[in-house]
Amino acid sequence: MARYLLGRLGGILIVFFIVSVVIFLLMHAIPGGPYNEDKVPLSPEAKANYLRKYGLDRPLVEQYLLYMGNALRGDFGVPFQSPTETVTGLIGRTWPVSASLGMIALLVALPLGLLLGTLAAARQNTWIDYATSTTSTLGLTVPNFVVAVWLVLLFAVQLKWLPTGGWGQWYHYIMPVAALALAPMALTARYTRTSILEVARSDYIRTARAKGLSDQQIMTRHTLRNAMIPLLTILAPQIPNLITGTIFIESIFRVPGLGKFFVTSILGRDYPMIMALLLLVAVVWSLVYLITDILYVIVDPRVRLGKSKT
Amino acid sequence: MSTSTLISGQNIQTLPRQRTLLGDAARRFARNRLAIVGMIIVVLLVFAAIFADWIAPYPYDAANPTMALQFPSAQHWMGTDEVGRDVYSRIIYGTRISLSVGLGVMAIALLIGIPMGLAAGLMGGPVDYIIMRLVEVFTAVPALMLALLLISVFGGGLFNVILALGIVAWLDACRLLRAQLLSLRERDFVLAARTLGATSTRIATRHLLPNAMAPLIVAITIGIPVAIFAEAGLSFLGLGINDPIPSWGKMVGNALSYMRVYWHLGVFPTLAIAITMLGFTFMGDGLRDAFDTSMNR
Numbered sequence: 001m002a003r004y005l006l007g008r009l010g011g012i013l014i015v016f017f018i019v020s021v022v023i024f025l026l027m028h029a030i031p032g033g034p035y036n037e038d039k040v041p042l043s044p045e046a047k048a049n050y051l052r053k054y055g056l057d058r059p060l061v062e063q064y065l066l067y068m069g070n071a072l073r074g075d076f077g078v079p080f081q082s083p084t085e086t087v088t089g090l091i092g093r094t095w096p097v098s099a100s101l102g103m104i105a106l107l108v109a110l111p112l113g114l115l116l117g118t119l120a121a122a123r124q125n126t127w128i129d130y131a132t133s134t135t136s137t138l139g140l141t142v143p144n145f146v147v148a149v150w151l152v153l154l155f156a157v158q159l160k161w162l163p164t165g166g167w168g169q170w171y172h173y174i175m176p177v178a179a180l181a182l183a184p185m186a187l188t189a190r191y192t193r194t195s196i197l198e199v200a201r202s203d204y205i206r207t208a209r210a211k212g213l214s215d216q217q218i219m220t221r222h223t224l225r226n227a228m229i230p231l232l233t234i235l236a237p238q239i240p241n242l243i244t245g246t247i248f249i250e251s252i253f254r255v256p257g258l259g260k261f262f263v264t265s266i267l268g269r270d271y272p273m274i275m276a277l278l279l280l281v282a283v284v285w286s287l288v289y290l291i292t293d294i295l296y297v298i299v300d301p302r303v304r305l306g307k308s309k310t
Numbered sequence: 311m312s313t314s315t316l317i318s319g320q321n322i323q324t325l326p327r328q329r330t331l332l333g334d335a336a337r338r339f340a341r342n343r344l345a346i347v348g349m350i351i352v353v354l355l356v357f358a359a360i361f362a363d364w365i366a367p368y369p370y371d372a373a374n375p376t377m378a379l380q381f382p383s384a385q386h387w388m389g390t391d392e393v394g395r396d397v398y399s400r401i402i403y404g405t406r407i408s409l410s411v412g413l414g415v416m417a418i419a420l421l422i423g424i425p426m427g428l429a430a431g432l433m434g435g436p437v438d439y440i441i442m443r444l445v446e447v448f449t450a451v452p453a454l455m456l457a458l459l460l461i462s463v464f465g466g467g468l469f470n471v472i473l474a475l476g477i478v479a480w481l482d483a484c485r486l487l488r489a490q491l492l493s494l495r496e497r498d499f500v501l502a503a504r505t506l507g508a509t510s511t512r513i514a515t516r517h518l519l520p521n522a523m524a525p526l527i528v529a530i531t532i533g534i535p536v537a538i539f540a541e542a543g544l545s546f547l548g549l550g551i552n553d554p555i556p557s558w559g560k561m562v563g564n565a566l567s568y569m570r571v572y573w574h575l576g577v578f579p580t581l582a583i584a585i586t587m588l589g590f591t592f593m594g595d596g597l598r599d600a601f602d603t604s605m606n607r
Contacts (some may be wrong), residue, residue, distance in 0.1 A: 011443070018447045023459070030462040141591045143539045146547060146580040149562060153569065153576055164570060244452070248543060252566065263547055266458045274459075282450045 007105075008293070012286040016279070023062050023278050027271055028156040034080040034269040036185035041097035054078075056271075067275060077272035081264055082189065087276045089191055091258065095280075097167070104173060107244055113185040117192025124197065132180030139186030145248035148179040154254065165254035176253045180246065184238050191234050195227040228301050234252070240285045331601075333525075338600040345596020351589025359405040366399035371554035382574050389574040392564065397574065400556035401582050407557045408538045408586055411472055415537035416530050418476025423483025426527075430484065431491025432514055438488075445481050453478045457540065458549060471550050475540050479533060486529050490522040524601035531594035535587040542583050558583050 032054065035047045042050070051057045054077075055066055070077065076087035085093075120132035155175065158165040166172050200223055209220050219233060245259035258277075265273040339345050358365055374394035382389045388397035430441040448456070460474035494500065495518065503513050542559025544550035551557040558579045565575035 011446075015443065015446050015450055018443075019450050022447065023451065023541070026459045026463060030459070031465075137591070137595075138588075141535065141587045142584045143587065145543065145562065147586050149565075149569070149576045153573055157570055157573060177407065202413065237544045242453070247454070248546065251547075262452065262455050263458060263549065267460055267549075278451060281452050281455075285450050 005290070005294075008290060009139075012290070014287070016282055019278060020063070020068065020275065020280050023275065024067075025060075027266070027269070027274050028060055030203050030266075030269060032269060034271065054080075055271075067272070071275070071279070076276045079273040080270045081268045081273065090261070090273070091276060091280065092263065094256060094258045095245070097255060098250065098259060099243045100241075101176055101180060101257065102242035102245070102257065103172070105177050106184060106239065108177060109181040109184035110188055112181075113188025114192050116185070116189040118196060118219070120189065120193040121196035121200070121304055122219070129193075132193070136186035138188045139182040140190070142182075144179050144183060144246065145249075145252060147182055148252045151175045151179055165196075166191065167255050170176065172253070172255075176249050176255055179249050179252075180242060184235065184242070187233065187234060187238070191231055194229060195230050196223055199223050199226045225299075229296070232292055232295055232299070236288050239288045240281060244281050244284060323471055331372065333585055335524075335597075335600040339596050342596045342599060344592045345600070348589045348592025348594075348596060351585060352593055355405050355409060355586060355589065358500040359409045360403050362406060362491050366402040368396035368397075368399040369402040370400045370556045371395065372399075373554075377569065379572050381572070388578045389572070391561070391575060392568060395554075397561070397578055400561060401558065401578055404556045404558045404561070404579070404582065405433065405586075407551060407555060408541065408570050408583075410468070411475070412534035412538045412590070414472035415479055415540075418473060419483050419533060419537075420480035420526075420530065422477070422480035424487060426480065427484040427487025429489070431488040431495075431519070441484070441488075445484060447479070448481050453540070457544065459507060459547060461544070466550070466552055468551055468555065471541060471544060475544075478540075479537060482533060483526065483529060486525060487522055488526055494518050494521050525598075528594060528598040528601060531597055535594075536591040538583070538586060538590070572593040 005115070033051075033205035035042055035050045035056075048057070057065055058066075067077070074088070079085070079087050079090050082090055099125070116132045120129040123129055152175065154165055155162045162171060162175060205218060205222055208222050213221075245257045245262075247259035247262055250257045260275060262277055264270070265277060372395060374390070376394065377386075377390050378392055378394040380386055380390040380394075386396050386398065388401065391397055391400070393568070426441050426444075457474045457478050460477060461470055464470040464473060499552045500513060500517055503517050508516075541550055541557065542562070545557040545559035546563035548560070548563055551560060553560070561579035562576065565572075565579065569576040
């Protein structure tokens with residue numbers, strides 16, 4: 001296990017390195033720079049000054065090494081789009097907003113999805129089952145910004161129950177969380193149903209039944225536990241997306257989160273911010289996958305890490 | 311031998327019908343009501359895209375400031391937008407954009423993904439390792455951000471949007487094909503072919519590839535709505551396709567500031583996106599179930 005984890009960490013570091021080089025080259029390949037005339041009216045001297053100040057006049061290799069050197073020491077530079085603060089400060093201010101939305105959405109989606117999936121499986125081929133599978137197909141197919149627009153039209157414009165957007169009060173969470181939670185909920189429901197039905201056919205469930213356990217005991221102690229395992233792989237990729245902020249939802253509901261910076265940084269050629277955001281996502285992504293692998297071993301004793309893996 | 315002489319006579323009709331993989335799949339597909347609904351939606355969309363010039367009552371870019379922000383009426387079935395363009399016409403023309411994005415992105419994704427997946431799955435070893443690390447690198451970067459970076463490098467416009475989304479979308483085709491090949495390689499029929507003395511090229515082309523095709527076709531139909539969604543998202547942010555070309559995503563994005571009063575600007579483009587996504591997804595799911603012989607329903 002320790003050896004496997006070390007190997008994985010090594011792999012992650014290599015991926016980090018390549019990601020940072022690729023993105024660094026790509027973003028400098030974008031025509032135009034952060035201090036071009038079309039963005040800010042500056043005299044040539046002032047522009048040269050800015051370029052020198054942020055090291056943008058040096059060769060790319062040097063810029064890269066300088067940035068990575070500083071980043072390793074925890075200094076991610078100053079965002080060009082908001083020069084009065086640091087990149088760390090900007091992310092520290094906006095990320096918690098996005099992350100809290102995402103976490104709440106997950107906390108809503110997971111139990112609801114499990115419940116719906118279990119109900120659908122327990123009442124296979126009844127109206128409950130059909131209603132659940134229709135809902136989950138809709139939830140998985142209809143894009144979340146479309147759902148968000150419908151929510152606004154229904155609850156804010158038509159019924160006037162909720163404000164169209166904003167941030168700071170508990171009720172500002174309702175619509176963004178609903179729009180964000182729908183897809184993961186649908187995914188959870190669908191996979192819970194499939195994997196419960198699959199597990200229900202296995203030998204150890206027959207044994208449990210032969211032993212005289214009640215249906216409910218079989219469901220909670222044997223079926224559900226085993227059915228949860230494939231869910232890990234399904235849900236893990238959702239987590240980084242959810243907690244790093246979704247620009248669509250945040251812009252529709254005017255949530256002051258991290259999401260919009262993914263776009264504004266690229267449009268404004270905000271090099272330090274682009275790099276920081278990408279590294280942030282890469283770190284979250286790697287951590288989630290690493291934790292999933294470890295959880296796998298804990299939940300399912302049949303899995304052994306590092307062996308017989310293709 | 312004896313049977314063939316027996317049936318060579320008049321009673322050929324009594325032979326059990328020959329069953330092929332494709333025939334079986336088509337039968338299963340036709341029995342799936344949702345899949346048929348999906349297919350009808352897709353056919354209608356293709357129809358609308360081809361004959362947009364005849365179906366749409368107005369040109370998509372005919373602005374008319376005196377008729378701006380009209381609610382739906384007999385003249386303008388879905389109302390008009392902020393510069394007075396007919397929303398219904400723009401939605402009809404929008405099918406062209408959505409469908410060309412869906413098909414174009416998948417074509418590019420397959421053009422990159424299939425060779426990569428083949429190389430990884432068949433050659434294995436260091437080639438496989440390098441390709442899988444590459445896939446990992448791409449996965450670690452948020453797809454939207456990578457697409458944005460690429461579009462910023464290439465410049466905007468329909469073709470560049472398709473190119474950028476295609477470069478982002480090849481991962482799934484590659485991963486899927488590789489996984490298919492790896493699992494097929496271990497099957498008994500491959501072992502049988504090998505024992506009979508088949509060369510590895512023959513096994514790859516005659517045994518592995520044909521068997522890996524069905525899931526790939528399914529992946530394409532499921533990938534199309536994803537690409538359509540991605541384009542709608544980019545245009546929603548104002549970064550994809552430029553005005554006056556009608557992109558549904560862009561229409562939704564523009565509607566945001568008017569939607570509180572002019573609900574029709576939000577409702578119709580979102581419905582168009584949702585229906586298109588559902589159509590392709592139903593069809594894709596139907597194809598998947600039809601080809602999946604392990605799941606006899």
